[in-house]
Amino acid sequence: MVKVEVWSDVACPWCYIGKRRLQNAISEFDGDVEVQWRSFQLDETLPKGEAMPQAQMFMEKRGFTAEKVVEVNERMSSVAAELGLDYDLDSYMVANTKDAHRLSHFATSRGVGDQMHERLFQAQMMEGKILDDADVLVSLGEDVGIPAEDTRAMLASDEYGDDVDRDIADARDVGVQGVPFFVFDRKYAVSGAQPQELFMQALTTSRDEAEAEVAAR
Template identity: 55%
Template structure:
């Protein structure tokens, strides 16, 4: 079985969805036959590189709500993440253009490290308050998961895998995904959003049958 997951590394619900899928797979009898492929998606492709603001400030402006209300939104997501064993610090999280982070993930996939770098990027963005559009930060994250430093730098300094990222985004749109996380099972069943573990498990069983 092939599961394709469209997500963005600054998306707190995407990390929650990733963790819930993992929990569901732990309860699935045929987990060893499942291949998970990470696909790229940008929640805000217009975000300028290096123009990093606190996400709370961005949410306040985007939804036209007071900063306190935006903080409360973040706190609710943090509490839900904690139920999945994730320790968010969304008060420190920054907006970032994630295009290069997705390019790096595609490179990591060629070395069998897509899941590792995906996990590390989520941690950097949602737990550590890192700017995941900063080249030096991405270079360090690449070496954190044992990617060769010189090859990571070559990817980041050029435009390698840019077409792959754009292709993933076009494909998500073609499949009807307007947001993430979005999970597709064998191109037959889809789950939109970080649904409960039971929904993932039921879909795994249905796809297997």
């Protein structure tokens, strides 16, 4: 069994691309793989409830021109399309993602963590959803089978906030400086949305080393 820990933010377009490339590699890999989604926030300082269009964020915080925003988004959308992901970054809304990450941890406790992680990415990249809006998160939870009242109660509490903070602290400990970031059996790391072949190489190396260790005992 190869364990892959993935630090990502559901507001990160390249993280969704990296997720899909990893999953494609796993689908062709000869071996068992466990994937653990770990929380990371691109901007922890964003005030809750103050969403803004992505283009506005790029121009105000990164100094992009409107033309540069179009260029960057077209490139990301083109790469995503090659993987079957239909990005609509014109509708992308930047918001604080901590509650979305809390929902992801909550969903994991209910056995639907993978489905929730995927649904959050879809909502952000394709549907223009605002991921710090409780009603939006409740609806997304329902989409993967979590009763609305359960998600609403969780969001009204501080549950899973410590899990999100712990993931971010762990990211610093393992040297994460940007996401997506993939760690294989706590031995090998892949930084960024790398080609599928690199993920396959990391999976194969991890599996072969684990098997060699067992054989040597």
